[in-house]
Amino acid sequence: MQRICHSVVLPTAILLASLSEPIFGQVRPTEVPVSALSKGELTTFWHVRRASLREDLTGTTSYLVIENTSKVSLEDFVIYGEYFDSAGRLCFSSMFSRSAKENSIAPAEYVTLSSRSGQLFAASDVRNGEFYLVQQRISGQPDSLRRWKISIRAPVTIRGTSMRLDEDKLQLAPDTVIGSTPLDLLLARVKVDQSGSIQDIETLNKLANQTESWFREFVSRRKTNFFNPATVAGLQQSDLALIMIRAVSTEVRSESVSYQLRASLPWVKSFAAGLSDKQIPPITEILFHRPPTRVKAIGNSDNYIDRPAAPPGVMELMYLGSDWSLSDFDGSARPPLSTLSQRESK
Numbered sequence: 001m002q003r004i005c006h007s008v009v010l011p012t013a014i015l016l017a018s019l020s021e022p023i024f025g026q027v028r029p030t031e032v033p034v035s036a037l038s039k040g041e042l043t044t045f046w047h048v049r050r051a052s053l054r055e056d057l058t059g060t061t062s063y064l065v066i067e068n069t070s071k072v073s074l075e076d077f078v079i080y081g082e083y084f085d086s087a088g089r090l091c092f093s094s095m096f097s098r099s100a101k102e103n104s105i106a107p108a109e110y111v112t113l114s115s116r117s118g119q120l121f122a123a124s125d126v127r128n129g130e131f132y133l134v135q136q137r138i139s140g141q142p143d144s145l146r147r148w149k150i151s152i153r154a155p156v157t158i159r160g161t162s163m164r165l166d167e168d169k170l171q172l173a174p175d176t177v178i179g180s181t182p183l184d185l186l187l188a189r190v191k192v193d194q195s196g197s198i199q200d201i202e203t204l205n206k207l208a209n210q211t212e213s214w215f216r217e218f219v220s221r222r223k224t225n226f227f228n229p230a231t232v233a234g235l236q237q238s239d240l241a242l243i244m245i246r247a248v249s250t251e252v253r254s255e256s257v258s259y260q261l262r263a264s265l266p267w268v269k270s271f272a273a274g275l276s277d278k279q280i281p282p283i284t285e286i287l288f289h290r291p292p293t294r295v296k297a298i299g300n301s302d303n304y305i306d307r308p309a310a311p312p313g314v315m316e317l318m319y320l321g322s323d324w325s326l327s328d329f330d331g332s333a334r335p336p337l338s339t340l341s342q343r344e345s346k
Contacts, residue, residue, distance in 0.1 A: 030055045030261050034083060034129040036064075041148055042079065042133040045070045049110060051129050053083065053092065055261055057248075057287075058319060059118040062094035064131065067110040073139035076100035079113070080152050081131045085124035085272075090279035091263075092122040093153050095134075095325040104139035119322040120155065121262040121283040123242055124272045149233075155282050156192045156241040157228045157322040168320075170214050170247075170288055174312035178249045178290070185211040185288070186245040187267045190219075194236040196229040205267040211245055215286075240281045244268070247288040247315050284322045288315040 036051040050065040062081065068074055076099065083092040096113040098105075105111050134152070138144040176183070185207045191200040198219055206212050219226050230239035244262065262268055262283050272280055291310040297303040310316070 032126055032261065034126055036129050036131060039130050039132050040150070042131055045074060045133065045136065046079075048131055051081070051131070053122065053126055055121055059116060059322075060092070060121050062092075062096070062115040062117070062325075064094075064096050064113045064115075065110060066113065068105045068107050071107055073104040073106045075102070075104035075137050075139045076145065077136040078134040079131055080134050080150050081129050082153070083122065083126045084128045084130070085122075085263075085280070086127050087124075089124060089275075089277065090153070091124040092120075092126060092282055093155070093325070095152065100137065116326045117282075117322070117324050118326070119285045119287075119319055120157070120324060121244075121285060123268050123280045123283045124263050125261075126263070151233045152231075154231045154324050156190075156230045156239050156284070157324050158226060158284060158320065159196070159228050160321065161222055161226060167218065168317035170315040170317075171210055172208060172247075172313040172315060173210075176208075176313055178247050182246040182248045182287075183207070184244070184246055184265060184267055186215060186243070187271065188212075188215065188243045188245075189271075190227075190241045190243055191238070192227045192229055192241055193238045194229050195224070196227045196236075197224045198226065199238075204271055215243070215245060242268075242271070242281045242283050243286065244283045245286045245288070248318070249290055285319070286317070287319040289318040290314075291316040 031052050031054040034051040034053060036048040038046065038048050042048075045068065046066045047069045048064065049067055050063070052063045054061045054063065064079065064081065066079070077097070079096040081094045081096065082090055083094070085091050094115040094117065096115050098111070098113065132150045133148060134150050135145065135147040137146075170185075172185075184205075187204045187206070189202045189204055190198060191202075193199050201216060201219070203212050227241060229236040231237060244265075244267075262285070263272065268283065291307075291314060293309050294304050294306055297305050
């Protein structure tokens, strides 16, 4: 997690983070089970045991539990998933992978895969998932690597950006109250062309004019270098980005933070309900918080120093940036399902 800094190009993923003492810790996430359907060649080798999406403060983690139903050990595989809401609209996607450096998965073994999308969230109620095999190798057969042509969709994301002094500050009304639930400040729809340039910004909802002004000024200075374009089958495409700006209180402790799925937020529900398209772009969330009064000393990660409280209503960027589907192996190969406890094999 990167520290806030100015006039420095930061990497994507979670681009900005507080210098303050961590306060959220293991915030209670919200996990949604997904009805999984195997498609194409995936059915030849694998059975999807479980699928789910888990939201937390900084993004969405997709989980996939798959069982090797073939008669050979498998390795070096990539699986792509698309997620649909109750109306059949595409609203999220994920890529899962297992490196050839990892142990192979023997027949009847199962494995849990995870894929992390930083600051990206489904904008509608995810109900179903469709999963495709993209590539795979049979263990012990170096020449057995196969790839299948799958139209993989990746959404618009926010790329790294440099910042000017105080550009990470937002002035709200001094009497703005931010409690244990994140406060929604702005929801905007942004049209991004195939080069990543901003073509249009439409404000859908806002709490105050200050947030809209900050966002429009911030992106106007980066009209051609703020977004990475969406891609379909590796080709850059024009698409929409749904931007949500929210604020949390620095003083709130993790055990008291109240979260709900982004798709259930009133502004997001209203937007999704009125959309007739066959797909809904994911939410890209930009998060502010009150400037902390206790921060890490520069160059010393073990010591903290105190600083004066910011004036009422002043907010500071906590997270800016997004990444799509950073795959990671979560867990290890498990024994055949028949040997598992009844609770674990359900």
